[in-house]
Amino acid sequence: MNLDRYSYLPANNFKGYSFYSEGPNGKIKKTVVYSILWNDPLVYNLAFGDEDPETGNIDDTAKSNNQDRDKILATVAATINDFMNTHGNFPVYAQGSTPARTRLYQLSISNLLDEINKDFIVRGFRNNAWELFEKNASYEAFLVEKK
């Protein structure tokens, strides 16, 4: 992929990544966390959100409105690549914490799909089935695999 994105910092175990969104509302720390979701076959969950500066906890209900949605998604996609290079080419599952948030993820994936498709296969879940991601479809969840 050759997308504009932020520099990110991996945790020691390469299961977490942090970066700063920069825009009209300042610098906002974003964190991506990968957790084992399914054991057979191995599937990881991708969780992503703002890191509260006081508690350090992550929350994806915050609306930072930093006008950099696609750059953030490109950065998250880069961490997927890094994560798979370290832990193996296992599927990664992602879903927003609300339908509206899932819709935002979908819009960004659609905007960047041509670049994302160079390295990944993205599937979406709708009408009770998984299918290859299509730009104008509405999905409940996503599953990403490296090509």
Add this chain to the structure above:
Amino acid sequence: MPTIKKAVTGKGYVKTTISNVDRDHSNDPFIVKKVEAAKAFLSKNGLPDHLKK
């Protein structure tokens, strides 16, 4: 104990940063909740056919 980390920049360069913070977020309430919700979703809806065993 400070830790030394590598940051991958937008242009693919590697920048070394020394950090004192390396918090494990795996037990954050939000993360735990997300993973539980994802497990429930996959238990109900399953994986794509090519991943089923």
